[in-house]
Amino acid sequence: MNQFEAMRIFERVAELASFTQAADSLGLPKATVSSTIKQLENNLGTRLLQRTTRTVQMTPDGLLYYERCKDMLIDMEELQTMFRQSEVEISGRLRIDMPVGIARMKIIPRLPEFLKAHPKLTVEVSCTDRRVDLIREGFDCVIRVGTLADSNLVARYLGSIKLINCASPAYIAQYGMPQSLEDLEAHRMVHYSPSFLVSNSNFEYVLDGQTFQKNVPASIAVNNADAYQAACLAGLGIIQAPEFGMRELLAQGRLVQLLPAYNAAPMPASILYANRRHVPKRTQLLMNWVAEVVRE
Numbered sequence: 001m002n003q004f005e006a007m008r009i010f011e012r013v014a015e016l017a018s019f020t021q022a023a024d025s026l027g028l029p030k031a032t033v034s035s036t037i038k039q040l041e042n043n044l045g046t047r048l049l050q051r052t053t054r055t056v057q058m059t060p061d062g063l064l065y066y067e068r069c070k071d072m073l074i075d076m077e078e079l080q081t082m083f084r085q086s087e088v089e090i091s092g093r094l095r096i097d098m099p100v101g102i103a104r105m106k107i108i109p110r111l112p113e114f115l116k117a118h119p120k121l122t123v124e125v126s127c128t129d130r131r132v133d134l135i136r137e138g139f140d141c142v143i144r145v146g147t148l149a150d151s152n153l154v155a156r157y158l159g160s161i162k163l164i165n166c167a168s169p170a171y172i173a174q175y176g177m178p179q180s181l182e183d184l185e186a187h188r189m190v191h192y193s194p195s196f197l198v199s200n201s202n203f204e205y206v207l208d209g210q211t212f213q214k215n216v217p218a219s220i221a222v223n224n225a226d227a228y229q230a231a232c233l234a235g236l237g238i239i240q241a242p243e244f245g246m247r248e249l250l251a252q253g254r255l256v257q258l259l260p261a262y263n264a265a266p267m268p269a270s271i272l273y274a275n276r277r278h279v280p281k282r283t284q285l286l287m288n289w290v291a292e293v294v295r296e
Contacts, residue, residue, distance in 0.1 A: 004076060006040045007069045009033055010048065014066050015095070015138025017056045058136065067135065074280050091120035092282045096290070097134075098143035100225045101245045102269075103127045106293055114289050121282055130194060134274060140283045141273040143290065153272040156287065158294045160266035162243040165203075166255045170235035178259055181205070184216050190237040191218035192228045204240060205262035240264045269294060 013022040013033060023030040041048050048062035058066055098107060103125055115121065126132065126139070134142050134153060148155055167175075175187050184203055191201040201218035204211060219237045222228050232239040233254060240263075249255040271287055271294075273279060 004073070006036050007073060009036045010040055011066065011069055011073060011138070013037060013049065013056065014058050014062065019056060063136065070138075071278075074278055089120065090118060090282050090285065092280070093122045093124065094282055094286050095124045095126065095139045096141050096143070096286065097126040097128065097132045097139050099145055100127045101242060102143055102145070102294070105245050107290065110293050114286070118282075118285060121285075123286070134272065140280070141271055141287055141290075143269065143271050143294070145267050145269050147268070148270060148272070151272075152275055154275050155270045155272050156291065158269040158271055158291055161269055162266050163240050163264040164243045164246060164260070165238060165240055165258050165263060166232055166246055166250070167238045167258055168233055168235045168255055169253065171232075171237065172256055172258075174235065177256075181214055181259075181262060184214060184238075187216060188219040188237040189216045190228055190231040190239045191221040192223070192225075192239075193221060194223050203238070203262075204264040205259075206265050207262070211265050242267075 009022065009026065009028070012026055013019055016022050016025065019030055019033050019037075023033045026033070037049060044061075044065070046061045047059050048065055050057045050059050050062075104127075108125065111123065111125075115123065131144075132139060132142060143158070144155075145161060171188075176183075178184055178187055181203075189201045189203060201216055201221075202213040203216045204213050206212075216238070220231050222231055228239055229241065229245070229249075231237065232241075233249070238258070246255060246257075250257060271290055273283065273287065
């Protein structure tokens with residue numbers, strides 16, 4: 001097995017954090033994957049992966065090697081495809097992470113058209129409310145909603161997502177329809193916190209261009225976007241959610257919009273990718289397509 005094949009096996013094990021899953025995805029015996037990594041570590045004179053009975057994690061040297069390894073593999077793929085004029089011929093695997101709502105409502109319904117235009121590409125879509133580590137977990141790009149934390153990633157602004165206030169008819173029947181901010185004192189929110197570290201439940205609104213928050217008690221706290229919507233449908237409280245994801249539920253009468261003059265500030269949406277010397281053509285194709293779909 002040549003050096004580049006060994007690097008590709010290491011890349012896959014590092015990204016999946018599993019020898020078994022890497023072997024399955026590459027169509028190789030697990031013993032081959034394990035022996036290849038062991039030989040690679042012997043050749044380099046350092047431990048790249050820390051193995052336990054449950055997990056496989058990159059060591060500090062492994063992370064450095066992974067970053068250089070990924071760049072070299074990308075350069076090799078660019079060399080192999082530099083004379084291909086048609087985008088249809090571009091092949092490879094793409095990994096992208098995004099919020100559940102954007103995946104369900106925007107990206108996945110339109111994904112067949114992207115794959116039809118690029119039949120040799122394979123796309124892996126991750127949907128999680130936690131912030132994945134793009135470099136360590138091997139993603140080509142990620143979609144993030146909200147204020148971005150400082151990082152070494154490159155951010156490409158996609159647009160703003162309008163938020164609206166919603167509650168279920170059952171909730172309105174129990175608590176009444178609020179007509180003013182003061183009325184919220186007798187109401188309940190569904191509190192959303194990905195890590196449960198923030199305990200205060202606030203109703204956010206914009207007035208005269210400024211953002212304010214009003215504390216409203218929460219009947220339930222959730223850490224997942226689907227649970228957030230489900231709790232609202234169950235009549236457990238008011239939510240402030242992306243308007244595009246609520247349209248169908250509003251049209252069906254399963255949710256009711258309230259206090260339209262006091263919506264929260266729109267949330268910026270961005271696509272992030274690693275700051276590398278070369279961004280693979282396939283990643284550029286995916287990001288351009290995602291940008292078009294999200295903006296629509």
